[in-house]
Structure formats: structure tokens, C-alpha cells
Amino acid sequence: MILAALAALALPAHAAPPSERVQRGEQVLRAGGCAACHTDPDRPDQFLAGGRALETPFGTFYAPNITPDPRHGIGGWRLEDLDRALRHGLAPDGGAYYPVFPYTTYTRMSDEDLAALKAYLDTVPPVARPNRPHRLPWWLAWRGVARLWQWLYFEPGRHRPDPKHDARWNRGAYLVEALAHCAECHSPRTRLGAVDPRLRYAGTAQGPEGKPTPNITPDRETGIGRWSVADLADYLETGMDPGGDFAGGLMAEVIDQGTSHLPAEDREAIATYILSLSPIRHRVKSPKRSSQDEFD
Amino acid sequence: MQTIIRRIAPAAWIALVLGPAAPVHAQNDDFTGVIKYRQGVMKAQAGHMAALAQLVRGRIPDPEGERMRMHARSIQALLHNLADGFPEGSDFGETRAEERIWEQWDKFEAASEKATNAAKALTAAVEKGDRKTITEAFKKLGKACKACHEDFRAEEE
Numbered sequence: 001m002i003l004a005a006l007a008a009l010a011l012p013a014h015a016a017p018p019s020e021r022v023q024r025g026e027q028v029l030r031a032g033g034c035a036a037c038h039t040d041p042d043r044p045d046q047f048l049a050g051g052r053a054l055e056t057p058f059g060t061f062y063a064p065n066i067t068p069d070p071r072h073g074i075g076g077w078r079l080e081d082l083d084r085a086l087r088h089g090l091a092p093d094g095g096a097y098y099p100v101f102p103y104t105t106y107t108r109m110s111d112e113d114l115a116a117l118k119a120y121l122d123t124v125p126p127v128a129r130p131n132r133p134h135r136l137p138w139w140l141a142w143r144g145v146a147r148l149w150q151w152l153y154f155e156p157g158r159h160r161p162d163p164k165h166d167a168r169w170n171r172g173a174y175l176v177e178a179l180a181h182c183a184e185c186h187s188p189r190t191r192l193g194a195v196d197p198r199l200r201y202a203g204t205a206q207g208p209e210g211k212p213t214p215n216i217t218p219d220r221e222t223g224i225g226r227w228s229v230a231d232l233a234d235y236l237e238t239g240m241d242p243g244g245d246f247a248g249g250l251m252a253e254v255i256d257q258g259t260s261h262l263p264a265e266d267r268e269a270i271a272t273y274i275l276s277l278s279p280i281r282h283r284v285k286s287p288k289r290s291s292q293d294e295f296d
Numbered sequence: 297m298q299t300i301i302r303r304i305a306p307a308a309w310i311a312l313v314l315g316p317a318a319p320v321h322a323q324n325d326d327f328t329g330v331i332k333y334r335q336g337v338m339k340a341q342a343g344h345m346a347a348l349a350q351l352v353r354g355r356i357p358d359p360e361g362e363r364m365r366m367h368a369r370s371i372q373a374l375l376h377n378l379a380d381g382f383p384e385g386s387d388f389g390e391t392r393a394e395e396r397i398w399e400q401w402d403k404f405e406a407a408s409e410k411a412t413n414a415a416k417a418l419t420a421a422v423e424k425g426d427r428k429t430i431t432e433a434f435k436k437l438g439k440a441c442k443a444c445h446e447d448f449r450a451e452e453e
Contacts, residue, residue, distance in 0.1 A: 211451045234349065238435055239442040244346030245338075246438060248445030255442070285452045 025120025031179040036257040049127035059136035069126035096147035108159035108178035153194040172273025202282035219279035232271035327386040334381030372415040378408045392450040411440035
């Protein structure tokens with residue numbers, strides 16, 4: 001099975017010319033939001049050189065250096081190594097990665113996008129920045145725990161298009177479910193850190209860094225059911241919501257480092273897919289306060 | 297086997313995962329006025345930005361740029377002295393202002409000035425009337441709003 005997949009990787013069906021492939025790879029990186037995690041916000045010049053702290057209820061993780069630096073980065077990696085990391089959650093030495101690294105999403109990435117991403121990563125300037133060890137409680141510091149987690153919750157496998165929907169919807173579904181990992185932030189998690197399937201995309205009071213994320217299902221009262229596809233596409237480009245307010249926090253990073261760099265058609269595809277989800281009534285934000293209240 | 301572990305594991309590990317501590321906020325009534333005022337100013341800016349977006353994207357006719365001029369000037373006026381609306385310690389009560397504002401006051405003021413300059417550039421672009429420059433200036437202003445919210449505004453609860 002794995003051998004067959006590797007053989008397929010070695011010979012992508014429609015091999016794009018090198019420069020086109022590198023460009024496509026950059027878009028995969030942008031859609032995947034890799035830069036937001038793998039770049040230290042205080043050192044934007046050290047692009048993809050890691051060091052950013054990711055605080056979770058389980059401890060603090062530091063994203064590693066993924067520039068082609070041979071000592072501190074992933075310079076020596078082959079395509080198969082990147083495949084194992086992104087689509088199987090495994091390090092070259094066989095150790096399991098913790099699921100803060102959203103391979104649970106990237107496992108759905110297509111062979112072509114993976115090869116393009118590798119081609120792009122090879123062109124990034126290497127940065128000799130050493131990795132910082134994660135700060136974890138003793139019971140988590142052993143990677144066997146991550147392997148156990150994978151056994152319980154991780155189902156590797158490619159994304160399958162849905163023939164009942166048109167090409168735009170399917171493009172959006174792929175971008176969201178295989179790359180942009182919107183659900184990883186916009187859903188509550190179970191005690192063991194898996195996305196709660198019943199409230200996927202319905203927001204949570206305890207999102208990344210312990211902060212709330214809004215409900216982005218199209219429920220009219222508690223979600224974004226009043227937004228049009230153009231509204232959501234605009235938001236993913238500029239950060240402006242339909243009321244003229246501007247995104248802050250982690251979403252501003254997702255937009256700046258990720259979705260604002262995508263082609264407009266891809267943002268529309270994402271918006272089409274998100275607004276086609278089943279609405280879930282789940283209130284995260286308190287109902288809008290009104291400055292009118294005191295005059296009533 | 298997997299199902300069984302899935303069921304019992306959360307109960308066994310429950311003690312290990314610390315729940316978030318409930319925030320204890322002292323109410324400080326002295327600041328309610330200034331907090332409401334600055335939020336009103338922010339909302340007014342947002343209203344102008346929402347309207348501008350439709351004009352900039354050409355979804356509403358504005359041949360002489362009359363409407364755009366009005367909105368751009370209003371935002372510029374509203375952004376003027378924005379930092380005055382944030383007296384030290386006014387992060388208690390019904391507010392999303394982060395304490396970091398006063399810890400990094402210079403940075404906050406710089407963010408405010410950056411937005412003011414971006415609004416001036418937009419007004420100037422509207423006067424000149426070149427569509428491409430207007431679009432770029434509009435996006436730049438939006439970036440300035442977003443940058444300050446990213447650093448100094450808490451998520452909505």
C-alpha cells in the first residue's frame with residue numbers, strides 16, 4: 001500500500017514544469033497556513049525557521065525549523081520524509097508527531113500538492129536557527145503518547161471529491177479539509193484533544209491559546225448565516241467582516257500569512273464550501289451588546 | 297478495544313487537564329464612559345469601512361468619488377487622537393482592550409499613527425481619483441486596523 005503510494009509520488013501523473021510547480025507549492029503552503037506556525041512572529045525575516053510558541057492545555061510546543069538548513073532544518077529530507085511527516089504524522093526516525101501539527105488535516109493532501117510543496121520548500125532560504133524543545137508535562141514528553149493518540153483518533157487517507165457537488169464546491173472542500181484546517185481552530189475539542197465531531201466548525205470558548213473562536217457554520221443567529229459568499233471571500237482577503245470590523249488575534253495571522261495570498265477563486269471556493277455546511281446552533285459570543293441599551 | 301479506551305480514557309485523564317481559571321474582574325465604573333465612547337468611535341469607523349468597501353469594489357456607483365471622499369475624511373477624523381480614548385487601566389469592565397496597551401504604549405501609539413497616516417493616504421488617493429491607488433490605500437488602511445486588533449484587542453467572549 002505505502003509502496004504503491006510512494007511509486008505514485010515518484011511519477012506524478014501530470015508533472016508540471018519546475019517553476020510552475022514551485023509557485024503551486026507556495027500556494028499550498030499559504031493555504032495550509034504553515035507560515036503562521038513555523039515563523040516566529042518576532043522574527044518575520046527568519047521565514048519558516050520555527051520557534052513560535054504554541055500554547056495548549058497540554059503544554060507549550062515550539063514549531064520546528066522547516067527551512068532547508070541541513071543541520072537545524074529539513075535540508076536532507078526526501079519527498080518520502082515529507083510525506084511521512086505531513087500525511088502520516090511520523091518523523092524520519094519513526095517517532096510520532098503530536099497532533100498540534102495538523103497532519104490530521106494534511107493527510108488528505110493530494111500527491112501533486114505534496115510534490116509541489118516539497119519543490120517550494122527546497123527553494124526557501126535556509127536559516128541556521130536551532131529548534132527549541134517543547135515544554136511538556138512528564139507524561140506527555142514521551143512520544144509513545146502521541147502514537148497512542150494516533151491509534152485512537154488519526155485516520156490517514158486522501159481527500160475524496162464529492163460528485164454530487166460542482167467543481168468550485170469541491171475545490172473549496174479540498175482547500176478547507178486538506179489544507180486550511182479551519183476546523184482545527186473553530187471547533188471544541190474533547191478532553192484528549194480531538195476535534196468534537198458534533199460541533200465541527202461551531203466555535204469554542206476554549207480555542208487555541210485558551211481564547212474563544214467564533215461559530216463559522218451558517219447558522220443565522222449564532223454563526224455566519226447572514227454572510228454572503230462575497231462577504232466571506234472579502235474577509236479572507238482583507239480581514240474585514242460585513243460590519244466593517246477587522247479581524248484580530250490568530251485569525252489576522254491566518255489571513256496575513258495565508259488566505260490573503262491565495263488566488264481570488266480559491267477564496268471564493270473556500271467561502272462557497274463553508275457556507276454550504278449544515279448550520280449548527282451554538283452560541284460562543286455573548287449576544288451583541290448595544291450602546292442603545294442605556295437609553296431604552 | 298479502541299472504543300473502550302476512547303470511553304474510559306477521558307475519565308482517567310480528566311484530573312491531568314487543568315480547566316481554565318475563571319477570570320476575576322474588578323469592576324471599575326470610572327471608565328465606563330470612556331470605554332463606551334471609544335467603542336462608539338470604533339463602530340463608526342467600521343460603518344464607514346463597510347460602506348467604503350462596496351464603493352471601492354465598484355458595487356455602488358460613485359462617479360465623482362463624492363461618497364468615497366466623505367467616508368475617507370470621516371475615518372481620518374475619527375482616527376485622530378484615537379489613543380486618548382485609552383486611559384491607563386481602562387481594561388476592566390465591558391471592554392476588549394488588552395492590558396498590553398499600557399505595557400507597550402509606544403507601540404500602541406505607533407499603531408494608531410500608522411492607521412491615521414493610512415487614512416490620510418486614502419483621502420489623498422480619493423482626491424486624485426485613480427482606482428488602483430484607491431484600492432491599495434483602502435487595503436492598507438484595513439491592514440492598519442487589523443494589525444492593531446491583532447496585538448491589542450482580546451477575542452470576543
